[in-house]
Amino acid sequence: MNTPKSNRTDKIITNITAILASVILVALAVWGTRTLLFMNKYEETNDAQVDEYINPVTAKVSGYIKEIKFEENQEVHRGDTLLVIDNSDYIVQQREAEAALVNARAQISVLESNTNTMNQVAKVSKSQIEAAKARLWKQEQEYIRYKNLFEAESVTGQQFENVKTALDVAKSEYQATLDAYSASLAKVHDTQVQKDVASAEIKRREAIVGKNKLDVSYTIITAPYDGKMGRRTIQPGQLILIGQTLGFIVDHEAGKWVIANFKETQVRNMYVGENVEIEIDAFPDEIFKGKIESLSAATGSRFSLLPPDNSTGNFVKIAQRIPVRIRLEGDKKGLGILSAGMSANVSVKKGRNHQNG
Template sequence: MNTTNINTNTNKTDRLISRITTIIAIIVVILLLIWGIKTLFHHFNYEETNDAQVDEYINPVVAKVTGYIQEIRYEENQEVKKGDTLVIIDNSEYAAQQQEAEASLLNAKAQVDILRTNVTTASQASKVNQSQIAAAKAKLVHQEQEYDRYKKLYDVESATKQQLERVEAALAVARSDYQTALDAYQASVARINDTRVQQEALEAEIKRREAVVTKNNLNVSYTIITAPYNGKMGRRTVQRGQLIQAGQVIAYIVDWESGKWVVANFKETQIRHMAIGETAHITIDAFPGQTFTGKIESLAGATGSRFSLLPPDNATGNFVKIAQRIPVRIRLNGKPEELKALAAGMNANVSVSKE
């Protein structure tokens, strides 16, 4: 009796386990079928690649002048805003050059003022000389008339030779005075012209010195290095008191204002259905479960291997046919604060519809 009951219970347990196993197997098969159908549907309707990375502009911050670093106002990986001061360079030398250039400019402007005064004075002197010419001309005309009169009197013996000689001498003096007045007027005009030429030359020199002042002002302003846009600083490679040269890279900054994009390297056999402006779906390995969207901005004009330092040459005899990759640039949609967490170099998976 007991043996029969045990066998009956065992059979019931086996049937229950078999039934549960069958149900589980059916559920697994159904799930696999759903996954397979979904995968096949996605494969036939989308081109996808996991050879993709997030990218953004990472630009160098370059010193424009040579000098010793006086102060550093940023730390590694610090978020900065456009206009924030990053580095201050000692500007003592550039400030002295600026003061010297400004003093030279003021001196040149003062000399121009003096020359303008000289032109005015010479113009007044020229007017005086013109008046003297008129007076000398009137005196000369009078003496010529006197000479003609005495010459006629002398010819009819109504005047003595001594009187004629005295009038003739007075005429010579009048002529000399008239020529002297003319020469003085010409000299005054020449002085005016010379002064004006000097003034023009000095005004040109003023423009040159103004350019020097502007340049020195720029050099002084260049001693304060600021963030060119909103972004995030990279590694800090300089120290206080360090001598840096003009053109030297002192830091790198990630540009947040220019947006972010993904460079997806699709196989050459995948890009025939792609077009600029088409929507792409992107997942980032660092943020599983979150999907981003973007639009195709451009397709590269050559395969990625052609942009390498040493592009392969298939004519060397070791040719192996390999599917080439075409870089596709996809601009990420979203506001800067929404994409802030995405960093350049992060791996991504990209899918683009074939339709």
């Protein structure tokens, strides 16, 4: 008796289904076993991103943009000119400051000449003191002699009065020479004070010239390091102000790292220098190596703009995340394919006895 054809088909389908189910069960068992072994050996998180320093390029002076020498997403090197600002006004200010500095230095020369002149006048006044002193001494001797003669009635009263008057004149002349000498010394001192003031003015003018030179140099904005330009927000002819953001640059010199946010229950055995394996979502077939550089001093929520306050009464216990900074290792060319913000999966071995593993 022949088996109906439909029964044979059902039997084949049943066998195939059993085989497929067995294969699936085996595959699930293998996958489950591998997953359990991996979870037992590694701590893993997919809450991780590649990071780099992205800094704004800002203006240190205001003015109109004369020329823009970079495009968005352009690779640049340290010292490359990014932007040129019209420096006409700053050049005029620099020249004006330099002229004022020359004038201040000329004042020093004038005051030095005046000082020399006042010193010569003081020397003349000092020599006149000696002459006046000698005349005073002579008149004093003459007065004593005529006084004795007047007392002896050998000279007339008029003659004695003439000698006394001459003595008074000599005394006045002597005092005048002393006063003239003191005035000369005072003028020398005043000139020296004016010279000190002029010297201070020169330093102030030199500072102004230096500042103007800096302002002129700031009209040419250069790349502070090797990197890649980001979004550009300016156009030629636009008026920019001091501190205005002109664009963004990604710093390639500082290197790249990964910030992995592990649960607080995962980090108890992690330590600085521990080896890490990183898989980038954009390059799933490539494994990158890294080392833990630091663990955050607080959970990520504590650094938020409005940290949670459990005392408000709305407490719900949630496993917190600890940011772990991981330094990517490898040559710059190999890491060059990574961009800031790329998602990553990070795996760290459990235990503390595998620093070189």
